[in-house]
Amino acid sequence: MxxxxxxxxxxxxxDRQDAGELLSDEERxxxxxxxxxxxxxxxxxxRSQRVTKKL
Incomplete structure (x- = not known):
């Protein structure tokens, strides 16, 4: 997260991309x-969760 x-x-x-707007190269x-x-x-x-379970 x-x-x-x-x-x-x-x-x-x-959301902008999904709405069909073109993103600038920098935004993309x-x-x-x-x-x-x-x-x-x-x-x-x-991986952290796996390690914690092994301990």
Whole structure:
């Protein structure tokens, strides 16, 4: 889970894209980076939970 302000920004960009608006190259790269960050943090969270269960 991303911090709420970051999640809100990502949602704003994705909503604009879903509405058919073209994002600038910077906005598209920002959205892609935030999605990658979200995925990475989710993986870290899952690995942390696995480690905690093993202890």
């Amino acid at each position: 991303l911090p709420s302000a970051v999640q809100n920004r990502l949602q704003f960009l994705l 790269q920002e959205a892609e980076g935030l999605v990658e960050l979200s995925d990475f943090l989710s993986l870290l969270r899952l």
